[in-house]
Amino acid sequence: MPKPTKGPRLGGGPAHERLLLANLVSALFTHKSIKTTETKAKRMRPLAERMVTFAKRGDLHARRRVLSALGNKEAVHILFTEIAPLLAEREGGYTRITKLGFRKGDNAPMAQIELVLEPVTKTPSAKKATAAAAPKATQTAPPAAAPVATEVVADETSVEEVAVDEVVVDAAPAEVVAEAAVEEVAADDAATEEAAADEAATEEATDAEKAAE
Helix, strand or coil: CCCCCCCCCCCCCHHHHHHHHHHHHHHHHHHCEEEEEHHHHHHHHHHHHHHHHHHHHCCHHHHHHHHHHHCCHHHHHHHHHHHHHHCCCCCCCCEEEEEEEECCCCCCEEEEEEECCCCCCCCCCHHHHHHHHHHHHHHHHHHHHHHHHHHHHHHHHHHHHHHHHHHHHHHHHHHHHHHHHHHHHHHHHHHHHHHHHHHHHHHHHHHHHHHHC
16 A cells, blocks of 8 residues: 555545545535544645635636546535635635544544635735835925925025114114214314404404504
8 A cells, every 4th residue: 555645544545535535525615614533624624725726717627627526516516606706815724624622432533624704804014004105205295395495485584684684773873974974064164163253353352452542
């Protein structure tokens, strides 16, 4: 008898093993869930998932492959019409094994194998999340530049106001100097007029003295 290539051998020979696994997988597709020994559940799981992969293709060649492996037309029909559409979005893990304890009598470990027919809830990956967040950051960046522009304009206006104030402050002393110069000229004119009046008075006094003599 040849040595098994994967796991323990089931049945008396390779042909018996193939028929045994085919019947188990057909029962799984027909009833959606079966109870068997843990060893048989682990051995039939790869075959069942491979048949589901063929059924998701949905073409005639895949249907003939599954029919040649299982040999049960009813199970193949249920697999292609009912099970494959429910597992179309699932990328793997079509079966679930649950341990049930030990069987009475021979104390064999029992397990329940069933099809995972729940809808798939897709979660966004980290790369997609970062890619989605990048456009949002670029869209929100331009509005933030507006306050900066206003601040620059405000700074420019303040600089212009400061420059005007400086010009006014610089111009004020020039006006004061001009007024002081005018006042000095007026004072000089008044002094010269007073000196001329004094000279005229002294001349008149001398003339009067000469006339009296």
